[in-house]
Amino acid sequence: MKPTITRLSTAVLISSTVLSTLVPAHSYAATYEGTVNTSILNVRSATSTTSDIVGKLTQGETVQVYTTNDTWAQIEFEGEKRYVSATYLTLKSTMTTASTTSTTSASAYKADANVNLRSSTSTSATVLTTIPKGATVTYISSHGATGSWMKVTYGKYTGYVVARYFTPSVPVETPYYANKTAVLYNSTGSGATKLATIPAGAKVTHLASLGATGSWFKIQYGTIVGYAPARNFSTSVLTPETTAPEVTTPYFSITNVALYNSSASGATKIATIPSGAQVEQIAMAGLSSSWFKIRYNGVTGYAA
Template identity: 35%
Template sequence: MEGKQLKKLMVGMALTATLATAVTPGFGSIGGNQGKAYAATVTYKVTASKLNVRSGAGTNYGIIGSVVKDQMLSVVSKSGSWYKINYNGRTGYVSSDYVQASGTTTPPAESTTYTVTASTLNVRSGAGTSYASIGSVTKGQKLSVVSKSGSWYKINYNGRTGYVSSDYVQASGTTTPPAESTTYTVTASTLNVRSGAGTSYASIGSVTKGQKLSVVSKSGSWYKINYNGRTGYVSSDYVQASATASPKLVVDSFKTLGNAQQVILVTADNYDTKSAKIQTFEKVDGKWKQVLTANGVLGQKGFALSKKEGDMESPTGKYTIGTAFGRYENPGTKLPYRKITANDVWVDDSKSSLYNTWQQKPANGRWTSAENMDIPAYDYGFVINYNESRTPGNGSAIFFHVGTNYTAGCTATSKEQVVSILKWLNPEKNPVIIQSPVSELDKY
């Protein structure tokens, strides 16, 4: 527990945050009785000689600094036994066991818990699947949510700002972060920005009519905003909120998906690169949502204009998904699953009647060439239903499997991502995989 550790490691530290008086601004300032001055009712003082400031409300979060005995704290809210504070222009958390609060007002409780429901969920640099993945969170993990933008939560992630899809996060509680897809515009000629959500808090500056605000959340009739690198509060009575359209996903424009409710999209910058971007999408309540983005690889020579056996190129097109496979037990996929044995092969002999099928050794004259299935690349994967007519010479053994360098014509990504996708795929949702250079996505 933070308290016991601090008693041993750092002698008591006291932090006092005086929520200063609200001074009457000049003529024309507006914002809920802002013409009066109010005394601050609560001060927060550190009682330990040194107290860690952490990036989240718990000892499992990283230390971003410290405060010392008798230091005054600017407390924003309370989450369990932790105070959320403004710390050198950043958000920090300190144990309330080592902070003495004097007065009658308690900071508002952070009453909503946000829990990840997906096995693995990408954290992105922006509110959309077009933004880069900066990491991931796992099932059951609690998130520090700042706000909501359409179907994305803005979160604090390892001291950085990140975004996760809200479709895979369960919110329990009463407070909902504001939509970032909303524009907030000041309607008063001059509006005080205060250090807390009330007129008893000091004015730390002002904003003017027509100015756009960066709103973090709403507390009663006050907006919490980012103000010149600091946290501030303005009266919502003098701010107009107007909704803006959420950005579209790439699959929203596809016309060839039919009844597919899950899509794996594999794209590359051009035909000649082996580097690919893998994205997965799922239709939920009639709307497409992005689930995952990962880096992947294609055939050594990239995408094929016209796929041929042995060309080291991956086929382009839209395909259904076949049997899942692996050298180990089923990792949890709903697809039909086949465990690979030492005798399993995939026939790539164009002259064989068994061309482009899964068979077992020995050949006994049935083929002259076949690919061994019992290899690390096929620890886990699934069949891409390419060349189902088994036209001789048009290519065989096209899989989605484990790999990070290049393939002989398949699509590959890390084992972790392959397993994640296998667990996500549901044959009842008619999943398809689309492989294409970015410039040709309009075909779909």
């Protein structure tokens, strides 16, 4: 945990200004409208159930959502960015994304394993019945910020199931190609197991998009069905001549900054960026975009 404590305590930040003399940093707008689907929802100051409760939302209220993961959603609350449990928000996109395919396009789904049908969207909720592997259910609606639960009907029962255990009975099979070497996992969660490595240029079958922004694909590669980040695939074969250039944004450090090999706890320091140095921002990481993936002097890594 030492790298994390060091990074937080030194408060190293990457800014789009050099001592406030350059262009202001970008302001990011909310991209989702979330509707509260539980009676009372606590609004917290940080992504922890032990963090301060700064307010409460009631069922049916809507909020603007900036970003989500499987556990937390960052929302706008009384003019501030706050956090709520993602499970209790139903999202509606406020922007059109032509490439995102909803996992709810089919009305019939087939169970990929034996799955518990529960009375609510919680793994501690009452089990109404167990749906056997291969059985078909009728889809009603999706729940949770990432669509991680589905409300379905199975026989005489209506309840909730974990969405990742189901595949559309008649999947829309869209061909995609790996635009780089990609790893295929058995789930989209942390701690997922690697099933296969997909080489660059290989053809896969897209079965569904997952996550609030369609950031994960459920795909079939050969005879293996699994999950991989959507960013690693495109609908056309990319060659060295057609590969899209990496989009980067210039930023400048406002203090000496440590560059790490990842944004996770236990990361290794790989360089020190001096105050005033220019870097290239490649991507943002973290629920609140608290980390940048950057390039400095040819070295790519992560900094706060």
